[in-house]
Amino acid sequence: MVQLIYLSTFIFSFLTLSSADDAAVMAKLLASFSTAPSGWSNSTDYCNWTNVVCDRGRVTDIELISQSLSGTLPSDLGTLTQLETLSLQENSFSGPMPSFANHTSLRYLYLDNNNFSSIPSGFFQGLTNLQVLYLSENHNIAPWTIPTELTQATSLLRFYASDTNIFGSLPDFFGSFPNLTDLGLAYNNLSGTLPQSLGGSSIRKLRLERQKNGLSGTIDVLSSMTQLSQVWLFENEFTGPIPDLSNSTSLFDLQLSDNQFTGLIPDSLMSIATLRNVSLDNNELQGPYPQFPSSVTNHTLGTNSFCRNTPGPCDDQVTTLLEIAAAFGYPSKLAKSWTGNNACVGWTSIICDSQDNIITINFAKQQFVGTISPAFAKLTSLRNLFLGDNKLTGSIPDALTNITRLQVLDISNNNLSGLIPKFGDSVNLTTTGNPLIGTNGTSPSGNKAGMGSSGASVLPGMIAGIVIAVIIFVVVVLFISIKCYVSSRHRKFGGVVNPENGGTTSVPNIEISIEVLKQVTNNFNEDNILGRGGFGVVYKGEYYDGTKVAVKRMESAARGSKGINDYQAEISVLTKVRHIHLVSLLGCCINGNERLLVYEYMPQGTLTQHLFDLGENGCSPLTWKQRIQIAMDVARGVEYLHTLAPQIFIHRDLKPSNILLGDDMRAKVADFGLVKIAPDGKNPVSTRVAGTFGYLAPEYGATGRVTTKADVYAFGVVLMQLITGRKAVDDTLPDDNPHLVTWFCRILNNKESIAKAIDQTINPDEETMESIYRVAELAGHCTTPKPYQRPDIGYVVNILSPLIGQWKPTCHKLDHKFPTSHGVEDIYDFDQDISLPQDLRSWQTM
Known part of the structure; x- marks a missing residue:
């Protein structure tokens, strides 16, 4: 009897002390609020406060949803050991989240839509009964990774932590959550591939869209996630084909746009009876254009690589090649x-x-x-x-x-x-x-x-040996002959073997003496000036045989370290790249403190002169056909820099004044002083911000980190200028319209507005208007604020190609086509075995 009395006394004392602990914590919680919630007061018992539930004096539920509350929560909130539900979402709480480590009673935790600054160490430790965890929309949280101790929450049903600065990869631990149905980690910095442990899980809603770094790899694991009903993976870097999802018999919403998916859309996708929403646009999907049943009420498929724009089979050879690609x-x-x-x-x-x-x-x-x-x-x-x-x-x-x-x-x-x-x-x-x-x-x-x-067989071997020997002999003789011919042609340009003898640069095979440059420019006569810029003056020159050149003479003010760096960069790039749509470097010269570069001559000047300066130079307005051809030429030149050159080059200063035109109005990209080499073409390169305002991609101007997508942005601005005839930035216009990209994107979705914005000199007919709308849409894609949403320049070439038709020369008779990455153009590329002046004259006749 005495023992029972002692036990009762102990239990009563324990409960009294625990209630006192809860009272102290609740008092701290009330004090932490900038403004007390309605119905909360120190003058009343905390168990009677509004939206607080107690059991025998112990707090079990606190629900303060969307109460406009702010403040920093007490760190010992986790000592409410009987707390099962804490709902503080949609307020303005700041500071660190309170730790609930080893809190075995907690089942529902809602801290989303606040301003918390960090997640304490051990936050996820020992939450063995946690079922629902919402942390999303806490934009100011310090970067964090998903910890392995979350696996202790084996009862977890829903986990949402979107837009909370998570970085790193998704842990391969989802087998620890047999009951998990909702996973939402969108708008973070996750990277890497989808873990295999997602396969076979009970997840119904999967939200991993818009990762800044981009999740990558295939999504094959989805084929074994049979409970899926909603999948949002858009705006990532996923690759490979879309897997068979026919086992996901409850799938109704599939959002896969803005990735890099390839291959055919599986027929099984069209047979999922529950499917209602599909977004597959801005990928590289191939094969027949899919035809979804009428039960799919919303589907977007634009900007892919389908063989046709309407449903129907592909050409037999196309079908076979895609079957071959499937094996790869x-x-x-x-x-x-x-x-x-x-x-x-x-x-x-x-x-x-x-x-x-x-x-x-x-x-x-x-x-x-x-x-x-x-x-x-x-x-x-x-x-x-x-x-x-x-x-x-x-x-x-x-x-x-x-x-x-x-x-x-x-x-x-x-x-x-x-x-x-x-x-x-x-x-x-x-x-x-x-x-x-x-x-x-x-x-x-x-x-x-x-x-x-x-x-x-001995005989075939002997024949092969003889043939190889003869071929080697012929190649050697041709090589020596060509070298001798190149040297003789090179001497016409005043090239010197030893830089010390004539004051020329030491770059092999393109040195030109200052005496020759004075002669061809009539001693740099002002009548020969083609243009001026921050670098100096460009003069027209003409050799005794009629070959015309352009000579860039660097001003003394530009001879600082930046000017020298630009000079050296231009030489470095143009001695490595040679393409029909890049202006070719014919020579260079160092004469004391002077720096000069010699280029092929482009008689029609810059695109700027033909868009903005018509009244000053007497140029005729460009037709739409000429404009679209110029755009195509520039795109091909940039495509070569990005994908086909010996290294990946980023131009960084693409604009109309750096686009030069020949007599046939074919375009070449010029001015390579700001070119940056990208080691892999995908990861950003850190550099000083350089270029021209109005053409700078937002992410480059803000961070100094540049990728090839910065050139795509600038190209989009040029497309807008070809359509509108407007400058990239025009301070003479009203305050809401001076920036071309901002204004153009505002009118992009309204065809009537686009029609009014077109350069009045174009005077388009109905067919031309359809072409203009297509280019306008492309310009909008190229200038989207986020670089991963912009297309590669190769895609741009593919879009422009059908708008101008296939260009073919008249001077080559070929039995076979020689397609490269986009068409037949590379067969007109530069011959490495003849001199540059000779090359120049042959190109100008094409």
Whole structure:
């Protein structure tokens, strides 16, 4: 009896002390508010406060939703050990979040839509009964990563922490949450791939959209998430094809726009009966244009690489090539250029004959992974197939032996295995660099003997040796002859071998003496001035044989470190790049303190003169056809800098005054003094902000970190100027209209407004207006504020190409087309084996 009395006394004392602890904490909580909530007062018992629930004197629920409260919450709020629900969302609380570590009673925690500054260490520790956690919309939280101790919350049902500055990767620990149905981590800085532990989970709502760094990799794991009803993954960096989601029988909302998805849209997606909303625009999806059932009430598909703009099958060769690409995982580099329904027009790595039959496929050195598709055998005219220097696995398909016209098959330097099929004697098969490949009459690390599948033969080997020797001899003789010819042609330009003898720069093969430059410019006569700028003066010059040049003479004020750096940068870039739509550097000169550069002459001057200065120089207004051709030329030049040059170059100062025009009104990009090399083309490069206001991409001007998307932004501004004839910044206009991009984007969605904004000198007809609307839309895409939403310049070329038609020269008669990344233009590129002046004259006649 006495023991029972002691036990009762102990329990009563414990409850009394615990209630006293709760009272102290609640008093602190009340004191932390800038303004007390309605119904809260120190003069009344805390269990009687409005929206507070107690059980035997212990606080179990606090709900202060959207009460306009502010202040810093007490750090020991977690000592309310019986607290099950805390709802403080939609207020203005600041400071650190209170810690609830090892709080085993807490089940519902709502701290979203506040101004908390940090999450304390151990915040997620020991929350074994937590079911709902909302932390979203706390913009000022210090960057944090999702900790592994969250796995202790094994009862978790819903977890939302969008827009809370989470960085790093998604932990691969979702198998610890068997009941998790909602995961919302949008608007953060997450990167990396989707963890495999998401597969098989009970997640119904998955919200990972708009990651600043961009989640990447494939989304294959979604195919095993059968409970999905809503998936928002837009504005990331996901790649690969869209997986089969037919097992997600409750899926109604799928938002995948603004990624880098490739491949065909699976037919199974159209068969999901519950699907209502689909967004797939701004990707690189290929194949037939999908036709969703009427039950899908909202779907967007714009800006992809479908073979057609309406539902219907693709061309047979296109279908086969996409089947081949599927075995490689639909590489993005193919999807960027494989657009349209004719594989012989603009499809990279594809060469066709005059009847548009594919005869050569060159996939060498593309870093492709996957297997060799037997679908190659469907291309019955195929003669040459180059697959060497990739990372291909599996075996050589037997079906390749059925390609009757096949002459060359190079599969060297991969990871292929298995037996080698028996090819005909006419097939030159190269298998070197595949250590696991089978024998079958071959050497595991060599070529098949005698050019075919027959045994070794001495005679073919001797013939091959003789042929190779003759070829080497001819190449050597031609090389020596060309070098001698180049040297003789170079002397006409006053080039000197030793810089000390004439005061010229030491850059090989492009040095020009100051005496020659004085002669060709009539001693830098003012009558020969073409233009002036911050760098100095540009003069027109003419050699004795009629070759015209432009000579840039740096002003003395520009000879500081920046001027010297720009001078050296221009030489460095233009000696590495040569393209028909980049102004070519013919020479340079250092004469004491003077710095001079010599370029090919562009007789029609700058685009600025033809857009803004018509009255001053007597230029005729540009037609729409000329404008769209100029845009295409500039896009091709920039595309070369971004994707096809020996290194990835960012121009950083693309604008009309740096776009020069020839007599045929074809354009070339000029002024490479601000060019920056991008190591991989994707990650930003930190540098001083340089360029021209009005053309600077927002992220570059704000942070000094630049990517190729900065050039895309500037190109979008140029497109707007070609449409409107307006300057990028015009202070003579009203205060709400001086900035072209801001004004143009405001009117972009209204065709009537666009029609009124068009340069009055264009005078467009109905067909021209449709072209202008298309270019206006493209300009808007190029100038979106976020760089990851802008297209690559290769996509821009694809959009512009159909608007002007395929340009073909009259001076080349070719049996085959030679497509590069976009069309046939690279066959008119610079010949590395003739002198620059000779090159120049040949280009000017094209």
